[in-house]
Structure formats: C-alpha cells, structure tokens
Amino acid sequence: MQPLVIMKDVKKQFPGVTALDGISFDIMPGEVHVLLGENGAGKSTLMKILSGVHKPTDGQIIIGGSEFTALTPKDSRSCGISVIYQELSVINELSIQENLFVGNLPVKNIGPMKIVDYKKMREATQMLLGKVGLRKDPETAVEELSISEKQQVEIAKALAADSRILIMDEPTTSLTSSEVSHLFAVIRELKKEGHGIVFISHKLGEIMEIGDRVTVLKDGRYVGTKKISDVTQDDLVTMMVGRQISKNYQHPSADYSDAPVIFEVRNLSRKDGKVKNVSFKLRRGEILGFSGLVGSGRSEMMNSIFGAEPKACGEILIDGKEVRTSAPFYSIKSGLAMVTENRRETGFFHNFSIKKNISVLPFIKQSSFAGITGLVSDKNEDIWADEQKKNLNIKCYSTEQGITELSGGNQQKVILGKWLAADSQIIIFDEPTKGIDVGSKGEIYALMRRLADEGKGILVVSSELPELLAVCDTIAVFREGEIVAVFPHKEATEEKIIAASTAEKGEGNRP
C-alpha cells in the first residue's frame, strides 16, 4: 500500500531554536499514526508544516506522488489534509451546515443566477453528521454546542472538504471519558473508509487504545517508529524521555485530621443554583481534590470562591479569619490564587512575553490602590520569571520570548508560573496539567506536595481521576452543585468516585 503522505528529513529552524532536526514521518491509509513526545518536542510544528502554517527550513514532502519543498495552506487543503486543532476553528455565529460548507456552498442555477442550494446542503450535512454521530439539526447554531460537539462539527467539516488525512492535535484534552470513547468510535469508522489519521496526545492509555503506529520525537529529533502492538506504556515513556523514569512522585500517607484548618468555605451558594450551600475545610499540609462530572458545578464554585463570578452568600476564611473575595483583586490581596481551566480564554496574555505574563500577578499583589499604583521593576521581573522557569522547567531560550512561541504544554507551565509567582497562601488549581507531558506531570504533582508541606493550601479540580488519586489526600465529589461524598486517600478508588458522582446517594462519608 502507498503511504498517503511521506515527510522526508524535515527541518525547521525558528530564530534561536531548532524545532525539528531531520524528521521523517509517513501516514498510511486506514491507520492511526500517533505522534508522541515531551512538551516542546516538535509535534505541533511538524503538523503545522503539513497544514501549511510553517514553511520547513529543509526537507521534502510527498503527497500522492507530487513532491513539495513547502506547502501553502491552500496546497494542504487541496491535497486533502485537514487539521482539528485543540482551539477549535468553527464559526460560532453560523449554523452547523454553514460551517461545513463555508467557502464551498452548493449552488443551483435559477435561470442565469446561481443561488445557494439549501436543500442539497441540508441533505449533505445530515449525511456527514450521521458519520460523526452528531444528532443535531443542520440549522442549529454552532454556539449552542458543547466543546465535544463542536469538535464533531470540525471533523464533519474535514469530511465535507473530502479530506483523506485528518490531523488531530490533542483532541481529547477537554473531553470527558464518554466523549473520548465516542470520538474513538468515529475514528475507527474513518479508518475503515481508508482515511489516514495523525493523533497527538499525552495520555498513554488513549494512545495504546486507538493507535496503530507511534512515532516518538525528542527535542526536535526523531527517536523511532514502532507498532503499538509491539510496545508497552513503559517502553513509550523510555523512548520519550530517553531514560527510564522512576515514579518520581510517591503519595505520602500522612494523617492531617489534627492539623490546623488554614482555609474554610462556609455555606457558599450561587444565585443561578449551580452551587448550593457548600461548606468544606482544608487542613495544613493536606491537598484537597474535587471530582465530578462536567457541569456538576466545581469550576463554578471555584470561580465564586475566587470572586471572578458572583456568589449569593457564603464566607471564605483563611487561617480562621474571614477575607474579602468580592472580586479577583481582593482575593489575590487576601492570599488566594486560581489557575483557571482555559489558558487561552482566562489564562494568558498573547501579546506579552513569558516574563510579562508571569509578573502580572506579583505586580498587582504588591500594588495598593486597585492594583494601579507603582512602577514596574525590571529587576524583580527577571527574578520572578527566572525562578518560575527553573521551578517548572519551562522550555524556552529566553523569558523575553512571546508566549505564543511556546509549545502548548509550556504555555500551560507559564500560566502555572504566573500564579505561583504571586506566592499566595491558598492556590486553586483547575485542570492544572492540561496538555502537559507525562514526565512533567509528575514534577508538577511533586511541586504541589512541596507547597502543601510548606503550609500552603492546595485545592485541585480535575476531570482526570488518576490525577486526583495521585495527588490528593482527600477527594470531595461534586454533583449538581453539592458535595455528595468525601473520600480520604486510602479509601478512594475510581469506582467509588464514579458511583458517587452519578448515583443518587453516593457511598462515602457525608461531609
């Protein structure tokens, strides 16, 4: 069988970094080819060369017999390549069918005039939606869809454009586990029809489940290509990091029940009913996790604690004293920090360098009147940025680099660094390891533990149960705006937590 795409000895040089140093890669029809590597290894860059976003410095691309030294986005599309980015590119204001056929509307002739053939568009849309398993009317506005449904629209759009090659760059980071299985079912269908799929993910379990072959990159260099059936997860990790990693994070088995309470939430409710009369305590040294299904109200609760969204009533106490949290400014001043869930929307400043992104928080915290008084100090900025770069192992050649030049995982690390630089007493982490590679995850868990040991309060929201089980001393389960169960680390299992988040009355201790 002929490969759909062959990339030969591709190099890509950015000012200051060699992102790709002679990578060869191919895609066969009917296979899922996984790209794996640490944050900044060059996965997204390699795919951006295929989609025409970046020009390679050197190398060759062969698609269906024709040779290219570089592709334009137009070449890429006409060669049947579509990319499903993590930041979805659907147009919210349009309907599903318009999104699928934008730029390529089916037309019919009425006399000398061409008009849009809505009937044909509707039928074609229905057929494509059937393929991706999205049961929605073609005229539904895309803004009414969930993230995973938008992703389905994106896949349907690729099919509408007659794409043979689908590139999915971390498609599962924002999906729930049932949405992931749904996506996998669609991918299996596409395979049967002979599409070639590139799948990028940091979740090894997913890779083992859906992949046929895997190519591993490290620091822009090619490590190797293997059949998934021939490797174990441990083999993959060894290939990725170039050595065997011992599990560098061990869960301590301490008992915190006598430790002093450093943070407390009392009777927190929201007007919209998404949080109902929630109370909990956090003890010194303890890491408290929150589990629950999407929409159970965890993030809403954190937003209200932090003052980013209004609360109807409730008290927030640090070290036994009530603190003002009516807006993020006051919360930050009182010693709270919150790593938000969506780095693009609420996390970073695309127009700032790494350094400036990190220093926003400490500058605000130091300033007295509404965060506007005072001068920016270059010296402090450098100290903060260098400290976080070291702390989180951010991969960049200078902290003056624009944050958008970083790989996805390193951007996430900058966001973590921004909040850590504020040196807050209580830190809320909402999905802290989105897009972060396996090795760095362990380092971040170890960092959280170190902070907790130093006496900082750590709260973690995560939809990845293994993550909560790995870091938390206590896991609270959220359902319909309430804490329905609380499990200490030694009693917690995935089964019990899932049961509690779905069942009417979960097992486990009532809070």
Place this chain on the structure above:
Amino acid sequence: MNANNKIGNSTFAFKTAWQRYGTLGILILLLTILAALKPGYFFQPSTVTQILSQSSVNILIALGEFFAILIAGIDLSVGSVTALSGMVTAKLMVAGIAPLPAVILGILLGAILGFINGILVNGTGLHPFIITLGTQAIFRGITLIISDSSAIFGFPASFTTFMAKRFIYIPVSAFIALVAALVLAFLTNKTKLGRNIYALGGNKESAWYSGINVKLHTLIVFIISGICAGIAGAVLLGRVGSAEPAAATGFETYAIAAAIIGGTSFFGGKGKIFGVVMGGLIIGVINFGMNLLSVSSTLQQVVMGALIIGSVTLDRFVAGNK
C-alpha cells in the same frame, strides 16, 4: 542547511528592525522625496516649524486615541472634545480669566468629557465605537450651542504671543506634544497602570482573573484620551487664533490613522507611543508636502486616504504579520 539558517536569521533581524524603526524609515523616505522634488522650498528652517506646528495637534489627539485603541476600543469623540474644550477655554479667556487657569479648566473639561465616555462604556457595556459616535455628535452640538454657531476671538496677547514663540525653529506646540508623549511613554513602559492597560487590551478575561479592575482601567483610558484632546484644543486655539465651532472636525480620522500607521494593533494590546508620534509626523509631512506641491485640497483627501491604506499594507507586508 547553514545557508538557509543565515537567510532565516537575517530576514528575522530585518523584521524586528522594521517593527522597531519602520515608521522612522517611512518618515525619512517621505522627507527625501519632498527634498528631491522641491529642494528650493524644502531646505528652509521654516519648513521644520511648519511641519511641527501642523503635526502637534494631531499628535496630541493621537496620543489619547492610542490608549482607546490599545484596549481594543476606539474614541470617535476626540475631535469634538478638542473643539468643545477649546471653545470653553476661549470663552473663559474672552470673559477675562487669565490664560493659564482658562487652559487648565479647558483640559479639565476634556478629562470630564472622557470620564463621561468611560462611564457610558462601562455602564452600558456597548462597544466604545457606538458610545463615542454618540458623544461625538453630542459634544459637537454643545459646542455649537454655547458658541451660538459663531467663532470667538480676541484672546489676551500674552496667550497668543506665548503660543507663537519658537526656540530654534521649534514651536511651543511641539514642546507641549513632546512633553505629553514623554509622560505617556513613561506611563506605558514603567508604571503598573500602563502594564495593566496592555494586559487588558490583550485579553480582557485574563485581565479580570489576574485582579485587574477592567472598568476602572477603561475609565482611566477614556480620561487620558479626553485630557489629550483637551490639550490639543488649547494648542489649536493658539495656532488658529480663534475658536471655531467646527474646529477639529474629522480629526479623529487622522488620530486613528496616526496610531495605526505607528503600529498600534486594532485588536488591542500592541503598540508604542514612539510609533504614534512617528505616525503623527508622517501625516504632518504628507499634509505639508501636498501643500508644497500645491495639490488641491479636495485631491489631498483622496491622497491622504490612499496613503493611510498603503502605508499600513506595506507594514503588514514587510513585517509578514497577517
């Protein structure tokens, strides 16, 4: 591979140089063209005076407009604010109030008008385009009412002679614009307030989560814009010698153009005071040049419009940022 690298790096270096000094390059290019076309007229000290005094008002207004654009907004009322605060300053002076307090009150009025813009933007949540389109008409209307639609003149001699002064061919108005630019450059580069405004322009949601008071900063931005227009109003009085009810009509276009030519991003969060000053000077030179070449005033409008589009396109093309 090595050769490729070199090419890659040198184009990169060129791009950064262009981003930093490109506007300066355009300015020098324009001056060279003018000098070549009309050497006799061009090489005169009064040329400097004329270009600077024509540019100062526009630069002052553009400095304020820059902040409104920096937060991904816009201020269409700057021309009307210039006219209204100039008119009030003129009335005060004619009524016998000393020039300095009259000018200060005029600038204060500019600040208040900016404050009103800010309050309306924050209160309604509407885009600044809509709010300032409205206040543009309102402020202009008030100018017409208080002036009874006629020009005011007869300012104290101390005011007119001071404004007509020049030091080594550099007019007072240029010094005023320079001081304003320096103060605002300090604000943008060295203060937390400035940093926060850039942050807000880059991502409003992130700014809010990072503890930046979005409404307060929006308000401050419109006040800055109002103050700059207020200062421009006084400078314009000095240059024209009278307060016209239709003064500064359409000046918002030039102010926006100066900011954009100077590299300010319309999407917010990017831009520099230095660029705005360069943008203002470029427009000043174009205006001066067309007068020198006796281009008819109607045609001047067409040329100016084309040059605005042309220079921004050139910038995008060279810098390669789509």
